[in-house]
Amino acid sequence: MGETAETLARVGNDAMAELCAKHRDRFPTFAAAVALTDVDAAIGEAKRAISELGAGGVQIFTSIAGKPLDLPEFRPFFAAMAEHDLPIWLHPGRTASMPDYPAEQKSRFEMWWCFGWPYDTSVAMTRLVFSGLFDRHPGIKIITHHLGGMIPYFDGRVGAGLDVLGARTSDEDYSQVLPALKRPHLDYFHDFYGDTALFGGRHGLACGLDFFGADHVVFATDTPLGPIRPTIDAVDRLGLAPAERHKIMAGNAARLLNMKF
Amino acid sequence: MGETAETLARVGNDAMAELCAKHRDRFPTFAAAVALTDVDAAIGEAKRAISELGAGGVQIFTSIAGKPLDLPEFRPFFAAMAEHDLPIWLHPGRTASMPDYPAEQKSRFEMWWCFGWPYDTSVAMTRLVFSGLFDRHPGIKIITHHLGGMIPYFDGRVGAGLDVLGARTSDEDYSQVLPALKRPHLDYFHDFYGDTALFGGRHGLACGLDFFGADHVVFATDTPLGPIRPTIDAVDRLGLAPAERHKIMAGNAARLLNMKF
Numbered sequence: 238m239g240e241t242a243e244t245l246a247r248v249g250n251d252a253m254a255e256l257c258a259k260h261r262d263r264f265p266t267f268a269a270a271v272a273l274t275d276v277d278a279a280i281g282e283a284k285r286a287i288s289e290l291g292a293g294g295v296q297i298f299t300s301i302a303g304k305p306l307d308l309p310e311f312r313p314f315f316a317a318m319a320e321h322d323l324p325i326w327l328h329p330g331r332t333a334s335m336p337d338y339p340a341e342q343k344s345r346f347e348m349w350w351c352f353g354w355p356y357d358t359s360v361a362m363t364r365l366v367f368s369g370l371f372d373r374h375p376g377i378k379i380i381t382h383h384l385g386g387m388i389p390y391f392d393g394r395v396g397a398g399l400d401v402l403g404a405r406t407s408d409e410d411y412s413q414v415l416p417a418l419k420r421p422h423l424d425y426f427h428d429f430y431g432d433t434a435l436f437g438g439r440h441g442l443a444c445g446l447d448f449f450g451a452d453h454v455v456f457a458t459d460t461p462l463g464p465i466r467p468t469i470d471a472v473d474r475l476g477l478a479p480a481e482r483h484k485i486m487a488g489n490a491a492r493l494l495n496m497k498f
Numbered sequence: 499m500g501e502t503a504e505t506l507a508r509v510g511n512d513a514m515a516e517l518c519a520k521h522r523d524r525f526p527t528f529a530a531a532v533a534l535t536d537v538d539a540a541i542g543e544a545k546r547a548i549s550e551l552g553a554g555g556v557q558i559f560t561s562i563a564g565k566p567l568d569l570p571e572f573r574p575f576f577a578a579m580a581e582h583d584l585p586i587w588l589h590p591g592r593t594a595s596m597p598d599y600p601a602e603q604k605s606r607f608e609m610w611w612c613f614g615w616p617y618d619t620s621v622a623m624t625r626l627v628f629s630g631l632f633d634r635h636p637g638i639k640i641i642t643h644h645l646g647g648m649i650p651y652f653d654g655r656v657g658a659g660l661d662v663l664g665a666r667t668s669d670e671d672y673s674q675v676l677p678a679l680k681r682p683h684l685d686y687f688h689d690f691y692g693d694t695a696l697f698g699g700r701h702g703l704a705c706g707l708d709f710f711g712a713d714h715v716v717f718a719t720d721t722p723l724g725p726i727r728p729t730i731d732a733v734d735r736l737g738l739a740p741a742e743r744h745k746i747m748a749g750n751a752a753r754l755l756n757m758k759f
Contacts, residue, residue, distance in 0.1 A: 347666055
């Protein structure tokens with residue numbers, strides 16, 4: 238599986254680089270694909286895509302063939318991306334195969350992507366935080382899809398709620414997870430970046446911007462699944478000062494990608 | 499299981515009624531427990547609790563022994579509660595037994611309650627809407643925990659996103675789900691009520707209030723798990739006009755419970 242996935246990633250990255258070269262005015266860079274089923278190969282392909290193809294970072298998924306990103310085996314990849322000082326785009330990845338009810342065999346009515354994807358993002362963010370990622374790599378650039386999943390709306394559950402981590406668990410000892418972190422755990426969630434891909438929703442964008450701050454929100458639409466114009470309209474409805482709006486629409490991306498637009 | 503659960507519900511309701519009778523100044527009413535594993539018995543116990551014990555409504559869970567609430571077998575219960583014109587408190591119910599990753603056997607780091615519960619609430623709300631509940635019972639009173647789960651933050655995914663329901667599914671035909679509803683599906687989500695139990699979080703409350711409106715938000719704290727004072731502080735931070743604040747703190751509850759405080 239690793240070799241096939243690695244080959245597909247390479248083919249995809251070559252094609253993206255070709256597209257960017259043809260339309261440099263529209264596509265100044267791209268997010269490379271890697272296959273984390275083989276971590277060493279993924280690190281190699283990330284390096285090739287960034288240094289030879291002009292990729293601006295790498296997109297990965299919240300689970301790697303079903304496994305969580307906080308496993309020690311994936312640490313070298315995060316270390317490599319921190320060294321590149323370029324973003325990791327974090328995309329959720331569950332399918333309908335994860336049921337929503339114990340009595341059902343699959344997720345029905347497309348709940349798996351509607352709510353399951355932001356759920357996956359939230360869990361992945363939390364487990365990366367708990368694993369000490371931001372202590373090992375302060376300033377690592379991780380862009381979370383759908384404006385940080387459930388974190389901004391539920392920062393109370395994440396913060397004060399998870400302060401009692403372990404109190405509802407008897408079969409694993411979580412008592413050392415939070416004490417092992419250098420900062421209060423909720424702090425780290427503000428170190429992530431969130432994109433504006435909320436299908437143009439009317440309520441979440443202000444909430445997410447409030448949580449992440451204008452320096453940590455980047456414009457994205459989810460097109461072709463998410464709509465472009467309603468997403469721009471949603472940003473406009475925020476009534477931001479021009480300097481803040483510019484950060485979200487271009488400035489933050491330029492900073493993250495170490496580019497000048 | 500049905501008989502035992504029914505007995506436990508009855509014992510619990512009797513004890514709640516006793517507590518309310520002893521401290522009427524603090525507890526004007528209570529939410530009754532029912533065991534929906536036996537729907538007829540649950541309807542009977544709801545009626546007994548409401549008419550004989552003074553219950554103000556009934557709390558149910560988002561899944562009934564693993565089954566979703568939109569199954570036809572549960573419809574008579576919702577019809578009965580609509581007839582009572584009293585609230586259903588909808589509480590999520592998953593445990594650590596539902597894993598977050600295909601490669602894991604259980605939900606680790608307590609993600610099951612932190613994010614899993616709002617996820618369960620969101621899925622249950624959506625499936626109730628899709629089942630036509632609000633068309634069958636306009637004005638049915640359903641109070642959702644944690645301020646409507648993920649709905650307010652992700653109203654774009656719920657609305658425009660699920661407009662294409664069926665496009666990502668090939669093994670079930672969802673093409674008639676939305677056309678069978680009398681109104682655009684997102685409208686119905688505003689018919690739910692949301693409580694303020696967000697662990698005093700700083701960002702979600704304004705977003706949820708924005709979505710539901712001041713007539714559809716009721717004060718709740720999740721105590722002893724959630725904190726009381728920070729939740730009141732979170733309401734205060736909204737800077738509401740006194741009339742709107744009063745609705746959230748007491749007026750909406752009085753209206754829903756058909757009581758005068």
